[in-house]
Amino acid sequence: MTASSTAPGGYRAARPRTAGYLLAAVVQALAFAVLFVVCVLTRPGQLAEDVLHGEAYRRAAEGGDSPQWLSFATTLVEGLQPWHFVIGLGVLAVVGLLRRRLRLTLAALATALGTMGLAELLKHVLLERPDLAGTAGAAATNSLPSGHTSAALGIGLGLVLLAPGRWRAPAAVVAAVAAGSMGAMVVEHGWHRLSDVLASALLASFVATVTAVLPVGSGRTRRVAAPPGAVLQAAVLVPALAAGALLLVYALPTGTLPVSALDLSAASGGLVAAATVLLVARALPREARRD
Numbered sequence: 001m002t003a004s005s006t007a008p009g010g011y012r013a014a015r016p017r018t019a020g021y022l023l024a025a026v027v028q029a030l031a032f033a034v035l036f037v038v039c040v041l042t043r044p045g046q047l048a049e050d051v052l053h054g055e056a057y058r059r060a061a062e063g064g065d066s067p068q069w070l071s072f073a074t075t076l077v078e079g080l081q082p083w084h085f086v087i088g089l090g091v092l093a094v095v096g097l098l099r100r101r102l103r104l105t106l107a108a109l110a111t112a113l114g115t116m117g118l119a120e121l122l123k124h125v126l127l128e129r130p131d132l133a134g135t136a137g138a139a140a141t142n143s144l145p146s147g148h149t150s151a152a153l154g155i156g157l158g159l160v161l162l163a164p165g166r167w168r169a170p171a172a173v174v175a176a177v178a179a180g181s182m183g184a185m186v187v188e189h190g191w192h193r194l195s196d197v198l199a200s201a202l203l204a205s206f207v208a209t210v211t212a213v214l215p216v217g218s219g220r221t222r223r224v225a226a227p228p229g230a231v232l233q234a235a236v237l238v239p240a241l242a243a244g245a246l247l248l249v250y251a252l253p254t255g256t257l258p259v260s261a262l263d264l265s266a267a268s269g270g271l272v273a274a275a276t277v278l279l280v281a282r283a284l285p286r287e288a289r290r291d
Helices: 018-040 043-062 068-075 082-098 102-126 147-162 165-188 196-210 230-250 261-283
Strands: 004-005 012-016 221-224 286-291
Touching: 018 043, 018 196, 018 230, 018 286, 043 196, 043 261, 068 165, 068 261, 082 102, 082 147, 102 147, 102 196, 102 230, 147 165, 147 196, 147 261, 165 196, 165 261, 196 230, 230 261
Parallel strands: none
Antiparallel strands: 004 012, 012 221, 221 286
């Protein structure tokens, strides 16, 4: 997927082939479109999701308890407000400028802002939810993709892109926990349907793979190739995990697993969001200092 040469210190300097990353982005975009059609533009898809969405509303209204393992995850992020995400963008900018990596900072901000902005544009302007399931009212308004989950994913992947080599893995873990917790919370609290969170994962993967081709090396640094096959793995596995989550929640017979369908939906959304961060993080090129 990359053109490379050996650099001092044993690194493999690389400029990712644009075609490979753009092909991966096209796969994510197509998966997003299929998800929207199946879950939003068909009556069976709407009915399946609105059953759990209504259950989440009722649980929230009645003060029902979530399983402890799920409550712990959601408490990590349930207090976040939109201005917290603005602070997150500011942190990316400050970290990047302190590292004196202007182009890398712009790429990280493009990943975060692109994911967040495109999510809002799609949800509020470009996409509509027809009332095919007879659920007119608040539940019938379009909620795909999830803005909160998209923001957590975008800022998290921007942080991963910006992190120095030895800090990339810890940054990816932190970002995965935050994005996964956000994805679980918005479903569990009835803010979003499962498809909304899965769409956010596909959207973030799409934006990250597009911005990955931006030139980020400068000065005494050079770009280093992602592990072989990492781009292909992300392009295939993120849509596959999203499809698997839908099948697990909506096709598995009730009572098959010792958790409710709503809790399974929240956990599945969170796990896909977290896995998206980890998969895309491996596919992003990194910087290596020239010796």
